């Protein structure tokens with residue numbers, strides 16, 4: 001095989017969108033009934049998916065009331081309900097693979113997909129739990145697939161304590177489970193370090209926001 005040929009085939013392999021098996025996922029018990037599962041590089045070819053989502057998704061720039069001011073939400077957003085067609089077929093494949101893998105433990109499928117686009121280090125999401133819906137009261141799961149450049153996702157116990165940090169990008173998967181949304185909180189902090197753009201896809205069951 002010529003060097004040129006070899007390079008071409010390697011490129012094809014890493015550029016092809018493919019979800020790996022989920023059985024290599026590793027669970028960390030956080031305490032207070034919360035846990036996270038992490039699987040680095042679940043989706044190969046994730047950089048190509050990043051480009052497609054960045055270009056094709058109808059991103060919304062939201063504004064929110066903050067005290068007496070209206071401020072720009074520091075990230076772009078898109079939301080797909082259970083009956084909405086996802087912007088790329090591999091996202092439906094990912095959602096369905098997660099639903100199958102966690103079927104017994106979760107007892108229901110992942111149905112909705114929220115997308116966040118962090119354009120650079122100035123984009124962020126503040127400390128919060130996904131507690132708009134049922135996550136405020138019951139154990140549930142939120143699975144996040146990250147594409148594009150890695151950004152830190154931090155987790156800390158709601159009642160105080162040290163935070164932990166996971167750099168997530170390039171096809172990494174994290175699943176927050178158990179009581180994580182009500183006993184812990186998470187954020188993606190702003191950074192002054194050079195940060196490339198990242199898109200996260202959050203899969204949630206019905207009624208969890």
Ligand SMILES: O=C(O)CCC(=O)C(=O)O
Pocket residue numbers: 114116125130144153186188200202
């Ligand atoms: O981008 C992420 O990984 C986190 C997003 C998030 O926490 C949310 O949208 O609720």
Ligand SMILES: [Mn+2]
Pocket residue numbers: 128129130186
């Ligand atoms: Mn969240």
